[in-house]
Amino acid sequence: MLRTENLTFKYTQQLEALRFPDINLKTHENLLILGESGVGKTTLLHLLSGLLKPVTGKIFIQGVPINTLTQRKLDAFRGQEVGLVFQKSYAIKTLNVIENLSARLFFSKTTVNIEDINNLLNQLGLKDCKNNNINELSEGQLQRLAIALAVVHKPKVILADEPTSSLDDNNCKIVMELLVKQAKQTHAHLIVITHDHRVKPFFKNAITL
Numbered sequence: 001m002l003r004t005e006n007l008t009f010k011y012t013q014q015l016e017a018l019r020f021p022d023i024n025l026k027t028h029e030n031l032l033i034l035g036e037s038g039v040g041k042t043t044l045l046h047l048l049s050g051l052l053k054p055v056t057g058k059i060f061i062q063g064v065p066i067n068t069l070t071q072r073k074l075d076a077f078r079g080q081e082v083g084l085v086f087q088k089s090y091a092i093k094t095l096n097v098i099e100n101l102s103a104r105l106f107f108s109k110t111t112v113n114i115e116d117i118n119n120l121l122n123q124l125g126l127k128d129c130k131n132n133n134i135n136e137l138s139e140g141q142l143q144r145l146a147i148a149l150a151v152v153h154k155p156k157v158i159l160a161d162e163p164t165s166s167l168d169d170n171n172c173k174i175v176m177e178l179l180v181k182q183a184k185q186t187h188a189h190l191i192v193i194t195h196d197h198r199v200k201p202f203f204k205n206a207i208t209l
């Protein structure tokens with residue numbers, strides 16, 4: 001369950017606050033958030049992940065009101081329950097693929113058995129490069145590693161910011177199918193924020209900011 005109420009946010013320099021429509025996702029529901037450049041998509045994603053605090057309003061994830069948590073509890077909650085996918089992979093360059101996944105688990109204080117990790121690498125087509133350094137990966141492999149890093153700790157929410165905008169049609173389809181599949185397998189909500197209308201067919205629920 002993921003729910004927001006009356007969310008607003010204002011950057012210091014802004015005259016008017018950004019206002020966001022309420023979100024109400026039941027178990028297993030995903031959401032597509034569309035909108036033109038500058039309407040506040042990334043800001044909303046940062047609010048949902050707890051990286052920003054709203055000026056007004058509430059965010060509940062699995063019943064937890066995340067904007068009332070102390071910074072320490074929020075950091076722990078985000079580490080364990082949120083998976084973030086950005087356009088570019090945020091893998092640690094000095095570690096190889098499997099070490100990056102281990103580091104992700106370490107920081108989220110989560111234990112996952114090695115079979116699950118191997119299955120994930122298999123599904124994302126990364127099995128053969130699990131010992132490769134990050135600079136040895138192709139763009140497609142980096143994109144899939146970004147997904148692996150976002151889901152390896154089995155978060156309750158997967159938040160993806162423009163995951164397909166730099167991809168051709170075929171890779172857009174591959175990445176979206178992988179995200180939907182991973183969310184389903186881990187019973188997580190998938191929320192994708194984008195201006196890329198090609199991803200619409202992958203969602204039943206969509207809102208436009």
Ligand SMILES: Nc1ncnc2c1ncn2[C@@H]1O[C@H](COP(=O)(O)OP(=O)(O)OP(=O)(O)O)[C@@H](O)[C@H]1O
Pocket residue numbers: 011012013014035036037038039040041042043044195
């Ligand atoms: N750190 C910041 N300080 C001040 N204003 C900001 C900051 N970040 C974003 N903004 C402003 O807030 C508004 C929303 O920005 P945001 O990045 O959330 O939009 P977006 O819909 O994700 O845009 P894009 O699709 O171009 O990434 C914009 O007007 C932007 O200029």
